[in-house]
Amino acid sequence: MNKLIVLLLFSTAVFAQKTYQRNYDGNQNIISQGWIENNQKIKFWKFYYNNGTLKKEGHFLANKETKYWKFYTINGHLEKEGHFQNGKKNNWWLFYDDMEKVNHKCQLKNNIKNGYCLIYNNEKLVSASKYKAGKKLKEWSTFASFKRENKLSDLK
Template identity: 35%
Template sequence: MIFKTLLCLIGFICISQESKTYVREFDASGKLIAEGWQKGSEKEAYWYYYYPSGVVKAKGEYHNDQKNGYWFYYDKTSRLLREGHYKQDQKIDWWIVYRSENQKEKIQYQNNVKEGYGLLYKNEKLIKANRYDQDKLSGSWTSISQFKKDNPNARF
């Protein structure tokens, strides 16, 4: 009896699950601009976006038609511009912005605004620290020892 009930439950779950389809989107000239999985009319799972040249512009995951998880953004030469976390279409947690070949900034986000710290690195060495409150710069330090003194509870 338990086996039959379990089998019926599994069958119901499988039937009620809407299947995913792989979708490709094209511009007016026929060039591929996006591709990924859809569940019904909503984007789901991994998606890729392209420049007209065919180079990847962005890639990341959707859940219920909203960006979720880790995303990557590139320029037209395939150079990584930024990467970071989304939750329900909102930037959250740490994002990395690549300013140049040897300079990057790690920035904390909450609900799509800078909230927390921004750490600027040159040649992988920390050279500046900023603090953001509701997307506004509220402090800046070029002396890391002074930053640590002023922010003893800072956690990265």
């Protein structure tokens, strides 16, 4: 009986071991790297384009994206960044232009616009929209008109 318990404990420890994994394509170019536990992605991961440039980076929990992620263009420029919860985009997401300046930012819930979207031109806020479950409820063409009808604390 004691041998069986020791064997079970040893087997559980071996199979539950956390390891760092690097994955390569057929040409030995790295395509991803990160932590694996129980055959699931956990903790921090990085993914790469075929040219070796970083494509995206962020955290996993039980094979689902979680916490904060960043996405890059094939040229290495920041494209977008934001929060994941249980594998879905949630909270504020920032989207960048080719010069890595914020183009717009939106509140999302379960991958869908839900809340405010703010549009920028040369880092200046130029318009805003409000969404509920992906449907546009209202749009303001100036920040002044937006401020008249909304509380800035809603943007947190």
